[in-house]
Amino acid sequence: MWRRVALLSPMISSSSRSLKLSQAASGLKVGESFATDIINQDERVSPPKEKAPFITFVLGGPGSGKGTQCEKIVETFGLQHLSAGDLLRREIAMHTENGAMILNLIKDGKIVPSEVTVKLIQKELESSDNRKFLIDGFPRTEENRVAFERIIRADPDVVLFFDCPEEEMVKRVLNRNQGRIDDNITTMKKRLKIFNALNRPVIDYYKNKGKLYTINAVGTVDDIFQHVLPIFNSFEQLKESSHVNPQSHLGSSLVENSS
Ligand SMILES: Nc1ncnc2c1ncn2[C@@H]1O[C@H](COP(=O)(O)OP(=O)(O)O)[C@@H](O)[C@H]1O
Numbered sequence: 001m002w003r004r005v006a007l008l009s010p011m012i013s014s015s016s017r018s019l020k021l022s023q024a025a026s027g028l029k030v031g032e033s034f035a036t037d038i039i040n041q042d043e044r045v046s047p048p049k050e051k052a053p054f055i056t057f058v059l060g061g062p063g064s065g066k067g068t069q070c071e072k073i074v075e076t077f078g079l080q081h082l083s084a085g086d087l088l089r090r091e092i093a094m095h096t097e098n099g100a101m102i103l104n105l106i107k108d109g110k111i112v113p114s115e116v117t118v119k120l121i122q123k124e125l126e127s128s129d130n131r132k133f134l135i136d137g138f139p140r141t142e143e144n145r146v147a148f149e150r151i152i153r154a155d156p157d158v159v160l161f162f163d164c165p166e167e168e169m170v171k172r173v174l175n176r177n178q179g180r181i182d183d184n185i186t187t188m189k190k191r192l193k194i195f196n197a198l199n200r201p202v203i204d205y206y207k208n209k210g211k212l213y214t215i216n217a218v219g220t221v222d223d224i225f226q227h228v229l230p231i232f233n234s235f236e237q238l239k240e241s242s243h244v245n246p247q248s249h250l251g252s253s254l255v256e257n258s259s
């Protein structure tokens, strides 16, 4: 699954020497790259095989509780949380070359071009020692999804969808109190429209692939987390780092695996 091909990745260049250099620059040691197969023009380099990373996409409308539940998943299962929105807001705060463009789009409730977001995610994936990721607020559009597949060359293992009524999402966003420029009723209305038009097809895509877990996002934070636990407990590779007794949470009937 986690295959990368030299021509498709700017991180991997066309000789084994420059491969080593680019790995060093990106913080990856030789033999620890994401690659299982690297093909280039003059030779074929096969670094030692390693386990593919475990990837979860976390979907849901604005205010559905994605970030809140991600914090709990991280505490319990040790995945690394990558919030697409946080990565974009960091670009704004750091006044990078895309910062102003990102700010204008977010202010207007719009989606940032996929290439920008995917490259920010790619940097985090490649520089992390963790092999288990929660990618929050991504993919928000079919274009996001396709760009991730093209650039990262990986599929998610699990897709969570926090299903929340619009009135509840509006209430939560307007009370969020984090000083976000998009937490106002005008932007929120636009974001909900965009969510319904562009994120629903992504949800349907993963539903058809049998990867979607739909979670009722109404209730207390702890109640909702009780619906999330059995999903992660069903993956062997996550139990290793689980801080709970997996047996005690199996069998919740409140989660729908929409496969
Ligand atoms: N189950 C819940 N019930 C009530 N409020 C919640 C719940 N989960 C999260 N919140 C609050 O709602 C707001 C939005 O939650 P957040 O996790 O930021 O959502 P998202 O990342 O999906 O936009 C935050 O202020 C958070 O504290």
Ligand SMILES: Nc1ccn([C@H]2C[C@H](O)[C@@H](COP(=O)(O)OP(=O)(O)O)O2)c(=O)n1
Pocket (backbone or CB within 6 Å): 060, 061, 062, 063, 066, 067, 083, 084, 085, 086, 088, 106, 109, 110, 111, 112, 113, 117, 136, 137, 138, 139, 140, 144, 182, 191
């Ligand atoms: N994949 C993404 C994720 C977020 N964005 C932009 C557009 C979104 O309205 C903002 C905020 O996203 P974020 O996930 O932080 O928002 P919520 O937590 O759902 O309220 O960032 C994007 O353009 N593409």
Ligand SMILES: [Mg+2]
Pocket (backbone or CB within 6 Å): 066, 067, 083, 085, 137
């Ligand atoms: Mg969030």
